Amino acid sequence: MQTYNTDVCVIAGGPAGLAAAISAAERGAEVILLEKANTTGGAGNMGMGPLGIGSRLAKGAMADLDAEKAFRIFMDYTHWRVDARLVRAYLEKSGDTIHWLEDMGVRFDSVAKYFPSSQATWHIVKPESGKPGPRAASAMFKAMTDRAVELGVKILYETPAVSLEKSDKGYINAVLAKDSAGNDVRVECLAAIIATGGFGDNPQMIKDRIGYEWGKDLFSFRIPGVVGDGIKMAMDVGAESTDVNIEMTVNSPGLADAGISPSLWVQPKTLVLNNRCERIMNEELLENTTFAGNAVSIQNSRVAYSIVDSRVVDYYTKNGFDVVSLVHSYGLENFEQQAKQARANGFDNLYMADTVEELAAQMGLDEDAFKAAFDEYNTGCRDKEDYFYKHGKHLMALEKAPFYAVRLHPSGYGTLGGIKINYKTEVLSKENKPIEGLYAAGTDACSIFGVSYVFVLPGNTMGFALNSGRIAGESAAAYVFEEE
C-alpha cells in the first residue's frame, strides 16, 4: 500500500478544496490533495465566477453593497434559521478572496447580477479569449492549481478518498483512498478537509434525503462523481448531519442541447400554467430561477408549462429579451425553424401548434380548461389587470399562431448541506463538539441557505465554496501547528 505522510489532507479539488489547499499551504502546512477526476475545479468548471462583497472591482463599479448590507439581506431571506456566524465569516471574507484570487493571476471581467432584481455580487472570470462565456470559471481553477503546485501541494489525481481514520482518542489521523489502478492509498495526516461537493449525482441519496426522484420530478445537474463521498465519510466518523436541499432552479431538460433558447421561457411576457391549467405565478419572478423552481416544485406532479405565442417571439426577436442571461447566449433568429427541427429530432419537451386547442392536446391537458385559462389571461392583458399583479408592460395577450410551450421541471445545480460545521468550518459531532482535525467546506457543508438558495446574491455557491475552503485551510493549518 502506498503511504503518504502530511500535515493536511484535502479531499477533492473543486473550488473549496483548492482554496483550502492553497490557504493551508500559504501558512506553511504540508498538503496533499486527493482528487477523483483527472483535473481540478469539479462542479465549479460549469460556473462563471464567485460572489464577492466589497472587492475593488465592485467598488469601482459603484456597487454600494457592503458586507453589512449583504448580511442583512442574507439573514432576512433565511429568517435567521441558519448559522449567522458562519454567514458573517463568509461574507466578510468574500471581498478579500477576490483580491487573493487576483494575486494568483485570476482576472475578473466585471461584477454582475444574475437577474435584474438580484444584487451585483457575481464576479465573472475573464477568459484569455477576452469575452466571458459559459464555463468561464474553469480558467480560475488553472490559476489556482498552478498556485497550489507552486506552494508544494501534492495533487494525487484519480485517487478518490474512501474513508477517514479516527484514532482512539477521537482525532482524525489518516485518509484512505484508492488510486486509478484500484490500489489502496493511505494518507497519514494531522488534519483532513472534506470538500467533495455534495451528492448531485446520487439519485438514490437524493430520493432518500430530499424526496425527489431524479428523471421523474427532478432534472438537476449531475456532475459525474459527485455522489456524496464526503458526507458519508463524515457520518462514518460521527459527524452531525444537517438538513439537505437541492439548490433549486427550473429547467426544461434538454432545451440547450436541442439548440432552443432557454432564456425565452423565463421572460416576463410568458404565461405559466400547471397541468390543471391554473396560473401559478407572476411570470416577472421567473427571472429568479430559484423562485421559479420553488413554485413549480409545489404543483401537481411538480410540473408547469411556459407558454408564448408568435407575437411574444417576434417582440423578443426584435427588441431583445427583458431578462438577459450571461450564461445562455442563444438567440431567437429562425426560432420557428429551430423549433420545428428540434421537434423533428424527437425533442418532446417543446410543443408547437397553430391553435390553442391543438397545443393543449399536444401537451395532454384539458382543452377547455386550457382555453379558459388563456382567455382569462388575455382578458387581463387587454384590461391591464392581472391576477398576479403582473406589470402592465409585460401583459401581452397570446393570440398569434404558432403557439409554443415548454414543460418546466424542478432542476438544480446540485445539493446543499449535509455536514454540520461551525464558523471555523470545524466538523461538529453529535454532541456539537468539534471532531479534532476534521474540517468541511463547500457544498458538503453549505447549510447557510436554509430551505432555499439565496440567489439574490449571485455567485453564492462558488463564493461559499471558495471562502469556506479558505477558512478551512487556515483553521486546519492553525490546528496543525498547535499540535506540533
Add this chain to the structure above:
Amino acid sequence: MIITIDGKEISVNGEQTVLEAALAANIYIPNLCTHPALPVQAGCKLCVVEIDGRPVQACETAAHDGMCVTTKSDDISRRRNVAMELMLAGHPQDCTSCKVYLKCELQALMQYMGTVHSRLRTVQRETNSIPSVKNPLILREMERCVQCGRCVRACENLRGVGAIGYAKHGGETYIGTESNAGLAEAGCRFCGACIEVCPTGALQDEEGVLSQEIAKHEALVPCQVECPAKIDISEYLRLINEGKYSQAHAVVREKAPFPHTLGYICNHRCEDGCKRGKLNSSISIRNVKRYAVENDSDMMWLDAAMAPLGAKSGKKVAVIGSGPCGLTAALYLQKKGHDVTVHEKLPVAGGQLVTGIPEYRLPLEHVQKEIDFIKSVGVEIKTNSNIDSVTRLKEGYDAVLVAIGASQGKKLSMEGSNLEGAYAALDLLRDVRLGLPVDVGQTVNIIGGGNVAFDCARTLLRMGRKVNIICLEKGEAIPADAEEIEEGINEGVVLYDGTATVQIESENGVITGHRIADVDDTSTERMIPCDSIVFAVGQGTGLTPEFGIDINDQGHPTSDKSDHTTSVDGVFAAGDVMTGTRFVIEAIAAGREVAKEIDRYLGGDGCIDETLSPRAAKEPKIGKIDGFAEMTRVASHVHTCDEATREAGRCLQCDLRRDIGPVKLWTEYTAN
C-alpha cells in the same frame, strides 16, 4: 541531440517530434488531435509553436539538433485561442448534461487555455441531426464531436477495422459510418478503442456497461470484474482462439488450481459481466475453458506451477478441511515455503467437490487429478482425520486455517424429520458419492428449491427413484439455476413450486406421505404419497464452542477484524465456514486471500502472484471480420477445435483498451 525549448536545453532522441520532445521533458504544449497510440494528424492546430520566428505545429515537426523552439508568446496564444474557439463554436455550451464532465480533454484544455464559447458565433451543424442507429455498447452523442479524428485513426490504423470514417453532407464534414449504417452493420468489433481515445463526450460507453464503482482500469474488463478469482479471461480466450490450449489452461491456473473442475461447474459470473452479452449473447466462457483444459496436451505450465514462490520458512500450517478453499490455500502456502498438512475428516479429499456435487455434473477423476497436482507440490493430506478442537491442534502448528465449509445438512424441525427415510440433502449426496448404502424408498419428496435440491433429485432419478420437489418459491424466484431446473424437469422431476410443507405423514415410524399446500392458499392442502423425505433447506458449519474459536448464532467464526482472522491468534478461517454456502470459484478466491494473510502472519510478503503463461505483447490490430456482431453463441458444449476457435473469437477483447492508456493532461506537467 540537443534542442532548446523556451530557453531550456533538452536532449532528444532522433525520432521525436517537437511535441513529443517537449512533453517528454515535462514541458506542456496544449494538443488535442494527437494521441500517443495513433499516427499524427495535425488537425486541431492547438500545438502551434514558433521555430525561428515562424509558427509551426509541434506535432508534425521533427526535432533536429540545435533547434530553438518557443512555446509561449502573444501570437501563439492568439492562434491557439482561435483554433480552440473554432472547435467550441460547434460544441454544446452546456457541460452539465454531459456524462464525461471532468473526464473530458476539451474541458481540461478550456481550463488550461482559458478559452470559452463567446466570441465566435455558434455553429449549428445540420449533420448532428442525422439519426444514428443505436447499439447497446457505444453511445454516440455526435453533437459533442470536435472532429479531431482520433476515433477514425483508432479504428483504422490501430485496430485495422475501419468501421468509421469521415463523411460529407451538404458541405459539412462529419464522422460516421458508410451510408450512416449502424456500427454492427459497418463491421465494428466493439473493442471500444474509439471511446478510449475520444477527447470529448462524443463517444462514450453506454450507461451501465462499465462499473462506475471501481477504478477504470479494472472496470474496462467486466468479465474479470465479475470473476471472484480475477482470472485473466480475455487473455485465455485469445489463446484458445489461437489454438494455444496449454497456455490458456496455464492462465486459468495462475489464479485457480481447479481449472477442469471449474470448466464443469463454475457458475460463470464472468458470462454475466461479458459485454458481448449486451450485443447478442455472452461468450460461453466456461465451456471453452473446459475444452482448453481437456485439450491441453503438453502441460506447458507444469514446471512453473511446481516451482516454489519463496524459500523454505520452517513454519508449519494446518488446514482443516480439504474443499476447494482449503486446498487452494494449502497449495499457495506450500509454495510460499511453509509445510502444510491438510486434515480431512472423510476418507476422501476434495470436500463438496467430491461429496456434494454429483458425478453426472462433475466426474470424480477430474477433481482427483487436480488434487493430485496439489499433493505433488508437497501438500500432505491426511484423510479420516477429524479435528474437533483447534486448541489442541494449534500446539503443533504455527498457523491453522479452518476451511471446513458449511457441510452439515439441515432439516426442518418438525415431526417426522428424524424418521428413517428422512435425509438431509448433503448427507444423501455424500453417501451416494462415497458408495455407502442409502436407505431411500421408491418415491422421494425433496423439500427445497436450490441447486442442492436439484442435485439430489437428479441423483435419485439416476438411481431409479421417482422424485418430487416441493419448494416455497414460484417460477423465476426458484433459487436453483435455470439450467438445473430445466434439465431436472426434462429428466422427470415433478416440481411443486409455490408450495409449503404442512406435515410429514407416517404410520408406525414409517413415512407414508407428505401433506402440502399452496403457499398463498391453505385450502389447497393435499397429500402426496411418498416413502422418503429429503431436506434441502440449507447447510450449517457444525461448529460448536468446544472447537475453540468464537462463533456467532449461525455457527460462523467471528472476529473484530474484517479479514480472515478468528478470535484466536494464528487461527484463520475462510470459505463457506465464514460466508455460508457460496460457489466453488468464491471458495478458491477466499483460499487465495487467506493464503496471503497467513503468509504475511508467518513473516512472508503475502505475494502469490505467478505467471504460468508468459505474456506476449497483445496484437492491437484485430482486423475486420464479416458479420462479427451477429456471430451467435455456441449451442451447448464446445466439441471441436473449430467451435472453440469460433467461440473464443467472438470475444470483444475488452482488455486491449487497457493498452491504450490515458492522455496526460496539463495537470500532470509540473514544469509549467
